[in-house]
Amino acid sequence: xxxxxxxxxxxxxxxxxxxxxxxxxxxxxxxxxxxxxxxxxxxxxxxxxxxxxxxxxxxxxxxxxxxxxxxxxxxxxxxxxxxxxxxxxxxxxxxxxxxxxxxxxxxxxxxxxxxxxxxxxxxxxxxxxxxxxxxxxxxxxxxxxxxxxxxxxxxxxxxxxxxxxxxxxxxxxxxxxxxxxxxxxxxxxxxxxxxxxxxxxxxxxxxxxxxxxxxxxxxxxxxxxxxxxxxxxxxxxxxxxxxxxxxxxxxxxxxxxxxxxxxxxxxxxxxxxxxxxxxxxxxxxxxxxxxxxxxxxxxxxxxxxxxxxxxxxxxxxxxxxxxxxxxxxxxxxxxxxxxxxxxxxxxxxxxxxxxxxxxxxxxxxxxxxxxxxxxxxxxxxxxxxxxxxxxxxxxxxxxxxxxxxxxxxxxxxxxxxxxxxxxxxxxxx
Amino acid sequence: xxxxxxxxxxxxxxxxxxxxxxxxxxxxxxxxxxxxxxxxxxxxxxxxxxxxxxxxxxxxxxxxxxxxxxxxxxxxxxxxxxxxxxxxxxxxxxxxxxxxxxxxxxxxxxxxxxxxxxxxxxxxxxxxxxxxxxxxxxxxxxxxxxxxxxxxxxxxxxxxxxxxxxxxxxxxxxxxxxxxxxxxxxxxxxxxxxxxxxxxxxxxxxxxxxxxxxxxxxxxxxxxxxxxxxxxxxxxxxxxxxxxxxxxxxxxxxxxxxxxxxxxxxxxxxxxxxxxxxxxxxxxxxxxxxxxxxxxxxxxxxxxxxxxxxxxxxxxxxxxxxxxxxxxxxxxxxxxxxxxxxxxxxxxxxxxxxxxxxxxxxxxxxxxxxxxxxxxxxxxxxxxxxxxxxxxxxxxxxxxxxxxxxxxxxxxxxxxxxxxxxxxxxxxx
Numbered sequence: 001x002x003x004x005x006x007x008x009x010x011x012x013x014x015x016x017x018x019x020x021x022x023x024x025x026x027x028x029x030x031x032x033x034x035x036x037x038x039x040x041x042x043x044x045x046x047x048x049x050x051x052x053x054x055x056x057x058x059x060x061x062x063x064x065x066x067x068x069x070x071x072x073x074x075x076x077x078x079x080x081x082x083x084x085x086x087x088x089x090x091x092x093x094x095x096x097x098x099x100x101x102x103x104x105x106x107x108x109x110x111x112x113x114x115x116x117x118x119x120x121x122x123x124x125x126x127x128x129x130x131x132x133x134x135x136x137x138x139x140x141x142x143x144x145x146x147x148x149x150x151x152x153x154x155x156x157x158x159x160x161x162x163x164x165x166x167x168x169x170x171x172x173x174x175x176x177x178x179x180x181x182x183x184x185x186x187x188x189x190x191x192x193x194x195x196x197x198x199x200x201x202x203x204x205x206x207x208x209x210x211x212x213x214x215x216x217x218x219x220x221x222x223x224x225x226x227x228x229x230x231x232x233x234x235x236x237x238x239x240x241x242x243x244x245x246x247x248x249x250x251x252x253x254x255x256x257x258x259x260x261x262x263x264x265x266x267x268x269x270x271x272x273x274x275x276x277x278x279x280x281x282x283x284x285x286x287x288x289x290x291x292x293x294x295x296x297x298x299x300x301x302x303x304x305x306x307x308x309x310x311x312x313x314x315x316x317x318x319x320x321x322x323x324x325x326x327x328x329x330x331x332x333x334x335x336x337x338x339x340x341x342x343x344x345x346x347x348x349x350x351x352x353x354x355x356x357x358x359x360x361x362x363x364x365x366x367x368x369x370x371x372x373x374x375x376x377x378x379x380x381x382x383x384x385x386x387x388x389x390x391x392x393x394x395x396x397x398x399x400x401x402x403x404x405x406x407x408x409x410x411x412x413x414x415x416x417x418x419x420x421x422x423x424x425x426x427x428x429x
Numbered sequence: 430x431x432x433x434x435x436x437x438x439x440x441x442x443x444x445x446x447x448x449x450x451x452x453x454x455x456x457x458x459x460x461x462x463x464x465x466x467x468x469x470x471x472x473x474x475x476x477x478x479x480x481x482x483x484x485x486x487x488x489x490x491x492x493x494x495x496x497x498x499x500x501x502x503x504x505x506x507x508x509x510x511x512x513x514x515x516x517x518x519x520x521x522x523x524x525x526x527x528x529x530x531x532x533x534x535x536x537x538x539x540x541x542x543x544x545x546x547x548x549x550x551x552x553x554x555x556x557x558x559x560x561x562x563x564x565x566x567x568x569x570x571x572x573x574x575x576x577x578x579x580x581x582x583x584x585x586x587x588x589x590x591x592x593x594x595x596x597x598x599x600x601x602x603x604x605x606x607x608x609x610x611x612x613x614x615x616x617x618x619x620x621x622x623x624x625x626x627x628x629x630x631x632x633x634x635x636x637x638x639x640x641x642x643x644x645x646x647x648x649x650x651x652x653x654x655x656x657x658x659x660x661x662x663x664x665x666x667x668x669x670x671x672x673x674x675x676x677x678x679x680x681x682x683x684x685x686x687x688x689x690x691x692x693x694x695x696x697x698x699x700x701x702x703x704x705x706x707x708x709x710x711x712x713x714x715x716x717x718x719x720x721x722x723x724x725x726x727x728x729x730x731x732x733x734x735x736x737x738x739x740x741x742x743x744x745x746x747x748x749x750x751x752x753x754x755x756x757x758x759x760x761x762x763x764x765x766x767x768x769x770x771x772x773x774x775x776x777x778x779x780x781x782x783x784x785x786x787x788x789x790x791x792x793x794x795x796x797x798x799x800x801x802x803x804x805x806x807x808x809x810x811x812x813x814x815x816x817x818x819x820x821x822x823x824x825x826x827x828x829x830x831x832x833x834x835x836x837x838x839x840x841x842x843x844x845x846x847x848x849x850x851x852x853x854x855x856x857x858x
Contacts, residue, residue, distance in 0.1 A: 028579040028625065048559045048569050052644065052698050055555060061646055062547025063675075064518040067508035068500070069538040072679040074553050075672050079496035089493040102619040102667040103582035107537060109498040110671065118491025124503050126484060130477045140477050150457040150754040153532035153785050153795055190531040196457065215481065217490055238531040240669070242539065243504050246492075250501040269481055325579040356582050358787040366582055 018351035020344025020378045023370040025354040090118020095182035104364040106185035108240050113247050116218035124251040133273035136202025143251045149192040156362045157331050159184035159303045161260035161287045167410040172426040176315040186364035191236035207273040215269035223277030258333030258362035259301040292403040303333035305392045306411040307384035318422030327368045332386035339385040340367040346379035380416045447780035449773025450801040454783040519547020524611035533793040535614035537669050542676050545647035553680040562702035565631030572680045578621040585791045586760050588613035588732045590689035590716045596839040601855040605744040615793035618684050620665035623658050636702040644698035652706030687762030687791035688730040721832035732762035734821045735840040736813035747851030756797045761815035768814040769796040775808035809845045
């Protein structure tokens with residue numbers, strides 16, 4: 001077995017770019033400079049080979065082919081965590097385990113869920129979309145009709161407006177990243193631009209809003225400004241290459257890139273064009289919040305820039321000194337992520353992380369930065385900057401602006417404190 | 430029900446850019462010009478609403494949340510097709526149903542498979558990777574060891590060197606795109622750069638090749654040039670965000686971007702650095718081919734530019750006249766797709782298709798172009814150009830170069846003939 005060679009970076013300060021051990025984001029490209037100091041234990045390769053070849057899976061045929069695959073049996077712990085109403089098990093949420101994942105794509109089986117009355121089993125042959133209200137020609141579309149139209153694909157995130165709401169608590173929640181921030185997921189969605197089918201119906205001049213309604217047994221509805229509908233919304237039919245999963249709106253959902261999740265109506269059944277919003281439950285009693293001024297903040301659609309370090313994070317434990325790669329996710333509903341900065345000294349100094357290509361608008365962006373940990377007490381933070389100029393705030397700033405009665409749209413900087421023993425906790429700092 | 434409004438483009442030639450009805454790729458952005466001519470049937474929106482609300486799924490709670498989701502029960506036909514040896518069911522292939530998919534991401538459950546002796550159920554706690562041969566320090570790594578190293582993610586395709594081999598037959602095969610070209614799939618892979626761990630072992634000057642060996646019961650091995658290993662190969666641990674699927678090499682596979690699939694060794698167990706290739710079965714008896722000169726073509730690693738129209742294609746039927754979006758996939762092992770051209774008149778004239786963003790190196794690229802079909806006899810073709818200057822050849826050119834005894838690396842232009850009745854067949858033209 002090799003010794004832990006990741007200690008191998010010279011303990012000089014040559015590559016340091018900020019306090020707490022943060023190193024130049026290009027460091028891992030300079031391999032020759034880093035790893036030549038490695039001192040691995042020599043071992044007999046004959047012995048090792050013989051050992052490898054003794055395993056049962058080298059001795060007997062494996063399982064046959066499958067029509068549709070599933071995760072490895074050894075990965076059964078990587079699941080959506082469910083929090084649902086005992087009396088109404090279709091009402092609740094399930095979270096994407098972001099702390100177990102890598103890259104930017106969320107596998108469809110782990111996309112977060114938010115349902116009000118369960119997942120309907122809609123027959124696509126019988127499903128219809130109605131477009132009516134302030135239109136010249138009210139229309140119904142079958143799914144086959146919609147499949148005839150020109151399509152577009154885009155990789156983008158969907159995030160619930162209530163994601164990260166534990167951040168509003170007075171004490172920092174101690175839980176894994178996925179169960180704190182995992183009401184956000186990222187997929188490649190394909191569908192028909194909403195503008196194209198609205199054009200077919202003919203929009204009347206007084207129309208300013210679209211009331212979108214789902215076809216499940218909660219018949220949830222919300223109001224979407226017409227300008228956004230004509231900008232970049234899709235009638236989504238495909239998710240990560242295949243048709244939508246039932247829990248993501250099969251056979252048809254609304255995709256409203258960068259705006260809060262509740263607008264991305266699943267099992268889409270009706271688009272009613274109107275002069276005013278409908279003032280539905282989910283835009284009055286819910287998804288609004290009381291500000292310090294006493295006024296309610298309503299129709300706060302855009303998901304502001306957010307980032308979180310996923311590795312290392314709560315639930316992990318640093319069990320060696322040496323070199324680490326800090327990695328995490330950043331996203332913004334306003335466009336592309338322009339920059340992510342990381343601090344290892346609680347915000348005193350910051351260094352710029354590498355952004356993994358592709359960097360796409362309204363999409364998860366993976367950031368990475370090398371870090372040397374030699375047992376020092378540290379507080380890790382990340383902050384996202386988007387191309388529209390918005391910056392992820394410190395928690396104190398967010399509370400000063402929005403008050404202490406918030407529940408939705410929490411996007412403050414997240415802080416992980418790491419003790420000398422390598423234990424990680426969530427702190428407000 | 431709406432009438433078929435996609436007839437709505439004026440029958441003028443205003444937007445025509447090539448023969449056979451091909452239209453300007455930016456046409457669908459000019460919605461006002463296209464769809465205002467639509468004449469849809471008026472309908473009573475009250476009646477339609479009442480009808481929609483009668484469906485059972487609006488009346489009763491849906492299914493509860495799930496820890497890990499699956500495709501809709503209505504999509505059970507979208508599967509990998511399996512062709513395996515009756516006597517050795519772990520030896521064969523399964524194809525990605527490309528004709529059923531959209532966008533560029535292949536869902537992991539539908540990633541193509543090529544196994545020689547089935548899918549091993551490898552315990553990640555016991556799996557080891559040995560690096561030995563011409564190295565300064567032979568090393569073994571556990572999976573946990575490898576997970577400590579800095580990672581990178583990239584979206585890229587893997588394509589079997591034998592993909593599309595039906596193209597070598599003297600008569601054009603009549604089958605769906607997926608069962609002709611579906612030994613190619615595209616995922617987001619995350620792992621540790623191979624260069625980093627090779628650097629740990631220390632490469633001796635005489636090393637020019639790496640013999641990579643899998644840990645299943647076929648213990649397949651192949652030879653990879655060291656230059657490529659140091660360029661952009663990964664020890665892949667994650668596929669589309671989650672850990673590798675068993676059938677894609679769990680817990681560890683080699684990722685060799687843009688090179689033939691057989692090099693992307695699954696269940697990777699050993700990397701042996703050597704001065705010469707090992708001349709294994711899969712680089713001598715297989716994955717080589719007899720040229721017209723009588724010489725064998727060997728170590729033809731790079732997957733040359735290829736494209737195929739997936740919509741419409743064999744198995745579809747055009748059941749109306751009017752406007753269509755032609756859509757397909759293009760890819761090249763040499764880098765980014767620079768351009769895709771489409772012909773609707775059997776290659777007499779060509780028009781440039783729109784490339785869906787993101788356009789990434791060694792990755793599937795989705796192309797789209799509008800087309801008006803008014804019942805004319807047409808032959809649809811697509812041809813891919815990559816950033817390295819390579820162009821997908823016509824079949825006659827490929828055969829002139831490679832002879833008639835080919836089996837691997839078929840990348841000729843694919844032609845779909847469409848009759849007046851809307852029937853689609855594969856032709857050599």
